[in-house]
Amino acid sequence: MSRFRFLALAVLALPALALAQVGAAPPSDAIRYRLIVDGPNPTAKALREGLDLARWETDEEMTLDLLERLVKDAVPQAKEIAAIEGFYDARVDVTIERDARPVVVRVRVEPGPATRVTSVDLTVVGPAATDVPAGTTAATEARDGWGLRLGEVFRQSQWVEAKAEALRTMRRGPYAAARISDSEARVEPDTQSAALRVEIDSGPPFRIGDVAVRGVQRYRADLVRNFSTLKRGAPYSQAALDDYVRRLAASGYFTSVQAVIDPETTNPDDATVDVAVIEAPTHRVEGAISFSTDTGYGARASYTNIDIDRNALQMRLEGRLESRQQLAQATFTWPPGPSQWIDSLRVGAQRRDIENTVETTGVVGVERRGIDERRHPVFGAAFYYDRQEPERAPSTSSHATYVEAGYVLRRVDDLVSPTRGWMTDLRAGVGVPGLSSESFVRVVALSQAWYPIDRVTGLVLRGEAGAVVGASRENVPSVLRFRTGGDTTVRGYAYRSLGVQLGEGIVAGRYYALASAEVVRWINETIGIATFVDAGDATDELGDFRFALGYGVGARIRTPVGPFRIDLAYGERTRDVRLHFSVGLAF
Secondary structure: OOOOHHHHHHHHHHHHHHHHEEEEEEEEEEEEEEEEOOOOOOOOHHHHOOOHHHHHOOOOOEEEHHHHHHHHHHHHHHHHHHHHHHOOEEEEEEEEEEOOEEEEEEEEEEEOOOOEEEEEEEEOOOOHHOOOOOOHHHHHHHOOOOOOOEEEEEEEHHHHHHHHHHHHHHHHHHOOOOOEEEEEEEEOOOEEEEOOOOOEOOOOOOOEEEEEEEEEOOOOOHHHHHOOOOOOOOEEOOHHHHHHHHHHHHOEEEEEEEEEEEOOOOOHHEEEEEEEEEEEEEEEEEEEEEEEEOOEEEEEEEEEEEEOOOOEEEEEEEEEEEEOOEEEEEEOOOOOOOOOOEEEEEEEEEEEEEEOOOEEEEEEEEEEEOOOOOEEEEEEEEEEEEEEOOOOOOEEEEEEEEEEEEEEEEEEEOOOOOOOEEEEEEEEEEOOOOOOOOOEEEEEEEEEEEEEEOOOOEEEEEEEEEEEOOOHHHHHHHHHOOOOOOOOOOOOOOOOEOEEEOOOOOEEOEEEEEEEEEOOOEEOEEEEEEEEEEEEEEEOOOOOOOOOOEEEEEEHHHHHOEEEEEEEEEOOOEEEEEEEEEEEEOO
């Protein structure tokens, strides 16, 4: 055979040899084994996840020699894993049951007594140590929020997370460059004790400087800056920066927003806020099929144009077709200017058929509000035309030119899913004489508060009240009067079923009040259970108040748009049980 022919045959044979190698059967001495871990959790669970024996359990090329080496290494590995879980004196025994098919590798662990935290020394050094109140408050919050408490089992993962959370707490205030300068966990296996020591160097306090904007194309950079409540020279706050990002993201102009300061800057007294945005598409069409325990089945559709005049004027057209109510509305919203007011114009019509009463309302209105969600004034003026048709009672029509002023104040730890703090919304307005069926005065107050009972349990209190004085019920549009009951008011009762009986229907009254108390206990970071009591009523005369009680239990699920609630409530007045769904805050 010539040398050339031999080489050609060799080249042609290479792919076949490669395929044969890929599809080759496992070695003749290959074995399979099953890992069994005997012992109490959490140590046993950690061993099942962390041992090399667990990772190699499905290897098809495992041999007895390799398995014996893994078994030999398993004892020190298991003791190390047990120590990470807080058990420094664990006893570990590993055996191979060769006669079993497949072979059984059994790991027996006796964790012994757990090592527990006996002392915690968290010290803050640097400017924050003497900076009253910003620095000292941040240091106190870091100590109070320390995640590895006295008496708890010392676990490495919790030790690392506790230090990280303490550092995050310090950095949420003006001390954005805070760092852990020293830390030690002194473990004494003989006494099963762990003494913890952490030192945080606060670094210098940071102050807000210029706002640098990147990513705008259609809009001017000032559009981004006008949404900011950050004042140049003010102390840096992560909460204020988070609110700024949330405000920009909710504006509709952007699909992505990021804002940071550079903790390595050489000029912390004038730290630049770097804002990077990605602009949203100009047009957006949305639609959904919906179900609400308040308004029944329905469909919703909307069209939004966020730049109809090439100067960031937004237009939103929306329609809702639901079992008990229908809505058509157009809203025009102007972006904030340097004065930081958001102005809007609304034109719409709504029809409700609830509790044997049909209410039809048309409105044209304007509103001006401040941009700061945590504290802002609200001013508005609107013209309402309203027709009310209760079953087996005379129909009435009314109109009003209504002017209103209000103030919203939010003192909470989180605007979307608060666990601590309170919110209040106060409104007062008048029906303008000569431009209304009858002049009147209207006031409304809403408040809600959150109180943590312990680390996983919280109390939520809510109260609302409103009054319309100076006019008869028939001469005030129903949308400016009050009915209550439903998912977010008095649970255990149908939507807007608490009001004034007129014929066979329920109509809105001139006064209302409600109160609610709820205790929520969180099972984990996402799911909780709740018990609650609600009480409320709406009437035409203060002397006619008869608070309707509703109470029950529910589930809570944390979502990006606020808590999702599923409630089963009993209405004492109707002696009926109702299921309620709702999401987000009540106001």
